[in-house]
Amino acid sequence: MATIKDVAAAAGVSVATVSRVVNNGPKVSAKNRKLVKQVMLDLGYRPNANARALVTQSNRTLGLVFSELTDPFFATLAGGVEKIARSNNIQLLISNGLVSAETEQRAIETLLEQRCEAIVVHSKALSDQTLLDYAEAVPGLVLINRYIPAIAHRCVWLDNQAGGEAAARHLLSLGHRNIACITSNYDIEDPRLRLNGIQSALQQQGLPFDEQAIASAEPNEIGGEQAAQNLLARGLNFTALIVYNDAMASGVITVLCDNGYRVPEDVSVVGFDDVLLSRYLRPKLTTMRYPIEMMAMEAAEMALKLANQEPVASLHKYLPTLVKRDSVAPPKA
Incomplete structure (x- = not known):
């Protein structure tokens, strides 16, 4: 394997000149820069990335x-x-x-x-x-x-709050008034903002935001199953669910179907993210696209x-x- 010294010898320049070419440094004539690059190509020389980082204090x-x-x-x-x-x-x-x-x-x-x-x-x-x-x-x-x-x-x-509000407005426009929510139990701003948006849309229609109609779990398929089971155990009357993400929604739909509910005839479900999974669920998932x-x-x-x-x-x-x-x-x- 060719070394920097081999390149310098073949090009008839100093090792320092080759180093400047490798690191795009100044003080190298256009003629020498072209020559050194051609020799590097002919010899199959590849600069050492770690050594280059030490010289430039950065890397690609x-x-x-x-x-x-x-x-x-x-x-x-x-x-x-x-x-x-x-x-x-x-x-x-x-x-x-x-x-x-x-x-x-x-x-x-x-x-x-x-x-x-x-x-x-x-x-x-x-x-x-x-x-x-x-x-x-x-x-x-x-x-x-x-x-x-x-x-x-x-x-x-x-804008997560706008997303939660848009999801709720869509359900409200279809006539849903009993809307439950399944959200993430992570202590981060995203679930809070989405719930704020849902609450805002309901308040604009003069509808209450029932804290009992909210269940939280880890934001994955298993968490969706657990949260849906908790909601059903409370005996609440809801016709639609807004779910924190599509992964949780897949678990929610499974639990609803296992308990005799038809989606969307009995319960409508809206997810969030629009990941690939949402297109292959049955039924295909209505969701908020997160680009x-x-x-x-x-x-x-x-x-x-x-x-x-x-x-x-x-x-x-x-x-x-x-x-x-x-x-x-x-x-x-």
């Missing part, structure tokens, strides 16, 4: 901190960031935060130790101040699914631009949109 990597490797929502998020990394011919480094302040902080520190200057962070557990401190220290750090006014231009976020792949791609592009001291747009707010499928119908007369 894009970092991602997110919460759950197996969740289809986060898989889509990672896929969006990976597309941008691939299109820029750079390596994607992933670190898992697990919705824990300690783990999220360790995940960010791990990426910084790898000299990542462009990092997309999905953090729900770290405080605003901790993230502000990181943002000040790392110009290429961008938050996704999190809004902090002080660094609004570095946040790509969804997470588009948001992830924008966040990754922003991180790279900020790391290179390039300007970015000032507002990156997205709105969820209703995707009508087969799990919602007017209530029975």
Whole structure:
């Protein structure tokens, strides 16, 4: 395998000149730069990435901190960031935060130790101040699914309250008045904001927001099953359910069907996210589309631009949109 000394000898230049070419440094004539690149190609020389990072104090990597490797929502998020990394011919480094302040902080520190200057962070557990401190220290750090006014231009976020309100308005428009909710038990802002939106839509129609009609569990298929079972055990009269995400909705539909309820004839179900799963449930799931792949791609592009001291747009707010499928119908007369 060719070394940097081999390249320097073949090109008739110094090792320092080859190093400058490798690291896009100044003080190299166009003639020598072209010559060295051709010799590198002829000899099959590949610069050592770690050695290059030591010289430049950075490397060609894009970092991602997110919460759950197996969740289809986060898989889509990672896929969006990976597309941008691939299109820029750079390596994607992933670190898992697990919705824990300690783990999220360790995940960010791990990426910084790898000299990542462009990092997309999905953090729900770290405080605003901790993230502000990181943002000040790392110009290429961008938050996704999190809004902090002080660094609004570095946040790509969804209006969760508007999403909850839109889901409730759709059911209300069909005549539903007894609406129950299944939400996440994670102590984060997303479920609170979606419930706020649902409450707002009900209040606009002069309807009460019954706390007994809310069940919470972990935001996955098993959690959806558990929450639906808890609601049914309370003996409540509801004709529609708004569910925190599509994964929980799949568990909800299973429990309803197992207990003799027809979806949507007896109970309508609305999910949130519009992950691939929602199109293959039976019935196909009506849901609020969370454009997470588009948001992830924008966040990754922003991180790279900020790391290179390039300007970015000032507002990156997205709105969820209703995707009508087969799990919602007017209530029975």
